[in-house]
């Protein structure tokens with residue numbers, strides 16, 4: 282069998298063109314989300330607003346929908362809406378990254394953006410190590426690896442080879458690098474290095490939190506401040522599901538509290554799963570030149586096969602979301618710029634009395650809904666999406682159970698069913714509910730009550746099926762809905 286640790290430089294003649302051709306024919310490919318032309322995408326990397334342009338890098342394996350030799354692929358945009366594909370930014374050709382250029386973040390320093398990543402190294406006996414590396418993006422768009430890579434060789438004492446995903450920031454003239462790690466006793470942790478120049482690093486210690494016994498590995502850590510509070514986001518692996526929470530193979534949480542950089546003590550006041558959907562992992566945030574805290578995430582899960590795999594491409598990134606805090610609740614809003622995607626609006630208004638009504642019987646599955654339900658006097662109400670004679674995806678508000686559910690049980694094409702076909706979150710019935718939904722071929726993002734609860738998921742409608750939108754109520758509810766086709 283051919284190695285999955287081949288770089289793109291080792292492609293056979295015509296091989297990449299063929300993959301691109303196969304992927305292009307797939308009608309599940311999104312229209313306005315970032316996705317790979319072929320091969321597998323996973324985590325967003327190196328997010329940075331630099332020199333007036335948004336740069337998004339992402340984990341990418343070229344040769345099919347599997348997790349092999351990871352490169353950093355690269356797209357950029359002037360406005361977070363129109364994206365241009367650029368040449369691969371980081372190809373793992375060196376000894377210190379022999380098994381892939383893994384995830385990491387970026388900062389701007391002087392006239393360059395510094396990209397931090399993990400050089401993944403695997404050994405024949407099955408063990409592994411990790412090196413932390415740097416590359417420079419200049420204003421001409423050229424990416425060059427740091428000549429003295431790796432900036433950090435190996436892992437500190439007390440940790441396994443699972444140390445990765447550097448997130449760097451500057452505070453009081455010192456640079457800090459946060460890494461996801463696994464302790465030798467196989468529990469997850471976050472560790473910190475510090476540096477005067479972002480290139481030479483010394484180990485500072487482990488972040489102390491009350492989150493003990495919280496999985497066996499913490500991946501893709503992020504750290505930022507909102508409203509003077511400290512927020513960590515990370516992807517712990519090995520968390521048991523409970524109630525509405527942690528139903529995917531791996532999950533993502535944010536934790537709000539106060540972080541003391543000197544002692545590395547993080548007093549956690551509150552934590553919660555960041556997205557309640559089926560397909561969401563390894564998000565990353567950055568601050569843009571307008572001072573907004575923005576986030577992209579991988580719409581996918583590790584160790585899960587997807588229906589589109591047969592077309593030789595896999596996964597996508599979420600829409601860019603602007604983050605804010607309301608108390609300790611993280612609010613996620615699709616960035617304002619996305620309104621540029623809209624065609625003319627169609628308005629639908631009315632009242633449902635224990636009935637179902639079509640808003641549209643056959644959309645092209647690339648649209649946005651921005652709506653309100655009000656005057657609620659129903660046990661259940663909601664939307665039926667990807668609706669046809671044979672299929673449906675339900676977004677149900679349940680006033681008796683006080684929960685909101687996204688249910689993809691009604692789709693013919695199923696996957697990852699061992700993790701269940703319904704996701705839910707607590708919801709307290711109030712006077713009205715705002716719902717904003719983005720559908721993009723095989724992607725759905727649902728933002729409830731201004732982004733207080735978000736569901737991100739893949740939905741794979743049968744290729745020949747029409748994709749209707751219905752509203753339903755068991756009881757009575759009024760609605761006011763704007764529909765926009767998106768380009």
Ligand code: FRU
Pocket residue numbers: 323324340351383384385399445446500501562563583
């Ligand atoms: C998360 C992750 C990261 C790692 C990367 C490898 O999805 O496992 O921890 O850097 O993917 O592709």
